[in-house]
Amino acid sequence: MELALVAAIAFLAGFVQGLSGFGSALVAMPLLLQFLPARLATPFCILMGLVITSMLSLDLKQHLDWKKIGPIFLGCLPGIALGTYFLKTVDNSVIKKLLGLILISYSLFQLTVHVKPKKLSWVWGIIAGFLTGTIGAAFSAGGPPTIIYTSLNDWNKDEIKATLSGFFLLTGILIAIAHAAAGITTKEVLILFATGLLPVIIGTKLGSRAYSYLSHRSYLKLIYSLLLVMGLLLEFQ
Secondary structure, three states, rough: HHHHHHHHHHHHHHHHHHHOOHHHHHHHHHOOOOOOOHHHHHHHHHHHHHHHHHHHHHHHHHHHOOOHHHHHHHHHHHHHHHHHHHHOOOHHHHHHHHHHHHHHHHHHHHHHHOOOOOOOOOOHHHHHHHHHHHHHHHHOOOHHHHHHHHHHHOOOHHHHHHHHHHHHHHHHHHHHHHHHOOOOOHHHHHHHHHHHHHHHHHHHHHHHHHHHHOOOOHHHHHHHHHHHHHHHHHOOO
C-alpha cells in the first residue's frame, strides 16, 4: 500500500514540476510525511527532483543560458554556508512565518496588479541565489527568491523554466552528493526511488505537455499561484 502511494505521489510531483518548472517537493513532502519519516522522504524527493530537472533541462536545452544560471548558482554557495549557521542559531518558526507572509503578499500583488517585466542586472541574480541558498539551508524553503527573480525578468516562459530547471539541477546534484557522502541515501531510499522512477517520468512528460499549451501570462499566473500556496504552507504549518 505504501509503495502504491509513493508511486502516485511521484507521478503528481512530476506533473506539477513538469508544468511549472518547480514545486515537486511542495507537492510531495507534505504527502510523504503522512506515512514516511523525514530521513526517507527528504532524500527521496531530492532524487526525484534530479530526474525531473534532468528531463526538463534536456527538453529546454536550446533555452538554457548558463550566463543566466551562473550568477544565481554562484550566489547560492555562500548562502548555503550562512543558512547552515542560521539553522543552528535562529528561531526557525519566526523566520518561516515571516517568509510565508512575504510570499502571500507578493503573490497576491502579482496576481491582481500586472507588473511589466524588465531586464534585471546580473547582480540581482547573485542576490536571489544568495537568498535561495540561505533560506534553503536554514528553513528548507529556498526556491522562492530564484523563482521571483526569473519571473520579474523580461524572459519568455521557456527561458524562465529552463533557468529554473538548470539551477535546480545543479543544486540538486550537490545535495544528492552530500546525502550520499553522509550515508543519508540508504537502501530504503533507493527502493522508494525505484518505485517512483517510472511514475515521475510519466508525470513530468504529461506536465511538460500541458505546459506547452500555456501562454506566457498564464504561466506567470501559475508561478504566482504556487508561490501563494508555498506562503500559506509556511504560514500555517
